[in-house]
Amino acid sequence: MNEIEKFKEKLKDKGYKLTTQRRVILDVIMENRDKHLSSEEIYDLVRLKYPEIGLATVYRTLQLFEELGIVYKLNFDDGRNRYELYHNENHQHHHLICLKCGAVIEMEGDLLENLEEAIEETKDFEIIDHNVKFFGYCSKCRSRYN
Amino acid sequence: MNEIEKFKEKLKDKGYKLTTQRRVILDVIMENRDKHLSSEEIYDLVRLKYPEIGLATVYRTLQLFEELGIVYKLNFDDGRNRYELYHNENHQHHHLICLKCGAVIEMEGDLLENLEEAIEETKDFEIIDHNVKFFGYCSKCRSRYN
DNA sequence: TAGTTTATGATATTCATTTTCAATTGTCAA
DNA sequence: TTGACAATTGAAAATGAATATCATAAACTA
Numbered sequence: 001m002n003e004i005e006k007f008k009e010k011l012k013d014k015g016y017k018l019t020t021q022r023r024v025i026l027d028v029i030m031e032n033r034d035k036h037l038s039s040e041e042i043y044d045l046v047r048l049k050y051p052e053i054g055l056a057t058v059y060r061t062l063q064l065f066e067e068l069g070i071v072y073k074l075n076f077d078d079g080r081n082r083y084e085l086y087h088n089e090n091h092q093h094h095h096l097i098c099l100k101c102g103a104v105i106e107m108e109g110d111l112l113e114n115l116e117e118a119i120e121e122t123k124d125f126e127i128i129d130h131n132v133k134f135f136g137y138c139s140k141c142r143s144r145y146n
Numbered sequence: 147m148n149e150i151e152k153f154k155e156k157l158k159d160k161g162y163k164l165t166t167q168r169r170v171i172l173d174v175i176m177e178n179r180d181k182h183l184s185s186e187e188i189y190d191l192v193r194l195k196y197p198e199i200g201l202a203t204v205y206r207t208l209q210l211f212e213e214l215g216i217v218y219k220l221n222f223d224d225g226r227n228r229y230e231l232y233h234n235e236n237h238q239h240h241h242l243i244c245l246k247c248g249a250v251i252e253m254e255g256d257l258l259e260n261l262e263e264a265i266e267e268t269k270d271f272e273i274i275d276h277n278v279k280f281f282g283y284c285s286k287c288r289s290r291y292n
Numbered sequence: 293t294a295g296t297t298t299a300t301g302a303t304a305t306t307c308a309t310t311t312t313c314a315a316t317t318g319t320c321a322a
Numbered sequence: 323t324t325g326a327c328a329a330t331t332g333a334a335a336a337t338g339a340a341t342a343t344c345a346t347a348a349a350c351t352a
Contacts (some may be wrong), residue, residue, distance in 0.1 A: 017298060017349050054301040059340060077221055080339065096271045105269060115258065116280070123251060124285040125242045133277040139270040165319050200332040205309060226308065240345055
């Protein structure tokens with residue numbers, strides 16, 4: 001079963017309808033796996049394929065997708081919601097954000113496991129998810145110093 | 147040199163003036179060291195001491211305080227900026243946020259040190275600051291299951 | 293295909309935050 | 323201490339992302 005089929009099932013399961021708008025929005029997100037698009041950026045890209053779409057539909061759909069576990073909402077403190085495709089295999093969301101050029105570098109692997117274990121023990125807190133961001137300077141910005 | 151004196155110097159250093167409004171806002175923040183007040187919450191508390199103050203002044207001042215390293219801006223994804231007094235000694239900002247009751251539990255100590263070292267080496271990324279949030283269930287919410 | 297329900301698009305609205313601007317208040321030099 | 327100048331303030335308007343409203347349109351189900 002490919003990704004589109006899974007998508008259709010997820011919608012059906014919860015009684016949601018499969019609309020052109022939802023499919024187009026998913027397409028745009030899948031075509032930009034490596035990016036962290038904001039709602040408005042997604043709106044702009046979707047309009048290229050489906051100009052009649054309304055902004056509200058994009059916002060609604062992104063919320064729905066998050067609820068369905070299709071996308072993951074990110075917060076880079078730039079005042080807008082950003083989304084990335086949800087990866088089961090790799091549910092760690094570490095991002096390195098360059099303070100100079102704004103580059104966002106993905107971090108694979110879960111180096112946080114030890115930390116989580118320690119928290120669960122010492123703090124008696126059951127961790128469901130985490131959100132980890134590191135701010136600093138990427139290699140380019142460090143070498144250029146511009 | 148006490149905290150108020152340091153505050154006055156920080157302002158003077160950058161050519162900012164010491165106004166009653168700024169002093170009152172600092173007082174409120176210092177009186178609530180343990181909290182993570184939002185801009186509006188700070189506004190409400192400040193008005194008790196200085197009713198003539200304008201909302202814009204509070205917003206402006208909080209921005210200024212962040213710039214001066216007097217406070218630290220937090221983001222708990224609740225759609226508003228929150229601030230806490232900046233602690234030199236303990237510049238780690240780990241927060242455990244309960245998904246049920248919304249409690250925010252502080253985490254002292256920097257269990258992230260190992261992780262940061264690994265990132266700096268493997269990613270060639272110079273870390274200046276980090277923002278770490280763990281979402282889950284606190285002990286109260288786990289025991290009650292309400 | 294009809295009928296029911298959900299979804300959409302346009303628009304208005306909300307809410308936190310920022311901007312504008314005239315009036316006020318610190319600060320520093322004389 | 324005063325005056326002058328720049329910084330600051332308060333009130334109100336403006337912004338910008340996100341949400342709500344509601345009549346119309348499109349999906350799903352029998």
